[in-house]
Amino acid sequence: MNYSENFKDIVTNGNFAYLGHGNPNAKILIIAKEPRIDKNDPSKQKQLERDIYNNRKQWLNNLNDDTISYDALKDSVNAHENYNPLYPYKGQKCQVRTETKDKVKGEAGTARTWVAYQRLFDCIAYGESYRKDRNAPIDFHKYVFSSDFSSEAATCSQNTDKTSTKQSITGRNEMFRHEFFQDFPIVIIAAGHYPENYKIDMEDLFKVKWIGPDSEHRFINVHYNDERTKILIHTMQLSYFSYDLLEGIARIVREFIEKDLKQDIRNFLL
Numbered sequence: 637m638n639y640s641e642n643f644k645d646i647v648t649n650g651n652f653a654y655l656g657h658g659n660p661n662a663k664i665l666i667i668a669k670e671p672r673i674d675k676n677d678p679s680k681q682k683q684l685e686r687d688i689y690n691n692r693k694q695w696l697n698n699l700n701d702d703t704i705s706y707d708a709l710k711d712s713v714n715a716h717e718n719y720n721p722l723y724p725y726k727g728q729k730c731q732v733r734t735e736t737k738d739k740v741k742g743e744a745g746t747a748r749t750w751v752a753y754q755r756l757f758d759c760i761a762y763g764e765s766y767r768k769d770r771n772a773p774i775d776f777h778k779y780v781f782s783s784d785f786s787s788e789a790a791t792c793s794q795n796t797d798k799t800s801t802k803q804s805i806t807g808r809n810e811m812f813r814h815e816f817f818q819d820f821p822i823v824i825i826a827a828g829h830y831p832e833n834y835k836i837d838m839e840d841l842f843k844v845k846w847i848g849p850d851s852e853h854r855f856i857n858v859h860y861n862d863e864r865t866k867i868l869i870h871t872m873q874l875s876y877f878s879y880d881l882l883e884g885i886a887r888i889v890r891e892f893i894e895k896d897l898k899q900d901i902r903n904f905l906l
Contacts, residue, residue: 637698637702637704637705637706637722638661639660639661639698639699640660640661640816640819642814642815642816642819643660643661643816644699645814645815645816646811646814646816646817647692647695647696647699648696648699650692651810651811652692652807652808652811653688653689653690653691653692653787654671654688654689654691654692654783654784654787655691655692655695655721655783655811656691656721656781656782656783656784657687657691657721657722657724657777657781657782657783658721658722658723658776658777658778658779658780658781658782659722659777659778659779659780659781660781660816662779662780662781662820662905663779663820663821663822663904663905664757664760664779664780664781664820664822664823664824664889664905665780665781665782665783665817665820665822665823665824666753666756666780666781666782666783666824666826667782667783667784667785667812667823667824667825667826667827668749668782668783668784668785668826668827668873668874669784669785669786669793669827669828669830669873670784670785670786670787670788670789670790670793670796670801670804671687671688671784671787671789672747672749672789672790672791672792672875673687673688673789673790673791674789674790674791675788675789675790684789686719687724688787688789691721694719694720694721695721698720698721698722704720704722706722706723706778709722709723709726710726711726711727712724712725712726712727722777723777723778724777725746725774726773727773728744728745728746728750728773728774729744729745729746729770729771729772729773729774730745730746730751730754730755730768730769730770730771730772730773730774731744731745731746731751731770731771732745732746732747732748732751733745733746733747744771745770746774748875748876748877749873749874749875750774750776751774752826752874752875752877752882753776753780753782753874754768754774754775754776755767755768755877755879755882756776756824756874756877756882756885756886757776757779757780757905758776759882759883759885759886760885760886760889760890760901760905761779761901761902761905761906762902763886763890764883764886764887779905779906781820783817784808785805785808785827785830785831785834785836786801786804786805786808786834787804787808788800788801788804793830801834802834805834805836809836809841812841812842813841818842818843820866821865821866821867821897822866822867822889822892822893823842823844823866823867823868823869824868824869824871824885824889825838825868825869825870825871826871826872826873826874827870827873828871828872828873830873831870838859838868838870839859842859842861842866842868843861843866844859844860844861844866844867844868845859845860845861845862846858846859847859847860850884850888852884852887853880853881853884855871855872855881856869856870856871856881856884856885856888857869857870857871858888860896864896865896865897867888867889867892867896869885869888869889871885893905
C-alpha cells in the first residue's frame with residue numbers, strides 16, 4: 637500500500653491520536669459528529685482503544701509494513717486481533733446490526749451509519765438506482781476515508797460532555813487544516829446542526845463558499861472552492877438515512893465529477 641507524503645506527515649508528526657478509517661488515497665472524505673461508542677460502558681473499552689485511542693499508532697504500523705494491503709488483511713468481523721483502520725471489521729455484511737439484551741439482529745452486519753456510507757458510495761460510483769445485496773461485504777473503506785469532528789465518543793451527541801467535545805473539536809479543526817485533509821476533492825459533512833452548535837466554520841476550514849441548498853432536497857447544502865475543484869456537501873447525520881437523501885447527494889457529486897472535474901466517475905473513484 638502506497639501512501640501520500642501528506643498522509644505520512646500527519647501520521648508521523650504525532651499531534652493527533654485519531655485520524656480516521658478507510659483509504660487515505662481516496663477521493664471522498666466523510667466527516668461525521670463523533671464515534672458512536674459508549675465510553676462509559678466497561679465492555680466497550682477495548683473497542684474505544686482499538687477504534688479511536690490507538691488509531692494513529694495503527695496507521696504508523698501500516699506505514700512501516702509494506703505487506704499490509706486490502707487483500708492481505710484477514711477478516712476481522714469476529715476476530716478483532718485482525719482489526720486494521722485501513723479496512724476495519726473486514727467481513728461485515730451490508731446490513732444493519734442491532735444488539736439488545738435479549739437478541740442480536742443482523743449479526744453479520746455493521747453499524748447503521750456504515751451501511752449508509754456504503755449505499756452512498758455505491759450510488760455515487762454506480763448510479764442512484766444501484767443496490768448492493770445485503771449479504772455482500774461492506775467495502776466502502778476501499779474508496780472513502782471517514783473521520784469525525786470530535787473524538788469524544790458517545791451513543792449519541794446529546795450524551796457527550798459538551799466542554800470536552802468543544803475542546804476536542806478545537807484541536808481537531810487544526811487537524812482538518814492539514815494538507816492531507818485539504819487534498820480531498822469531495823468532502824461530505826454528515827453532521828446535521830453540529831457545525832452550527834459548535835461554531836465550526838466549514839467555509840473557512842475547507843476553503844469553500846456556500847452556493848445554497850440543493851433545489852431538490854432541503855437537507856443538502858452545497859459548497860465549492862473558487863476553482864470548482866473541490867465540493868463540500870453539508871447534510872444531516874446519516875444514521876437514519878433515506879434513499880432519497882443518499883441519491884440526492886450522489887446526483888450532485890456525480891455531476892461535479894463529470895462536469896467540473898471532467899472525469900469518468902468510476903475511473904476517478906475506483
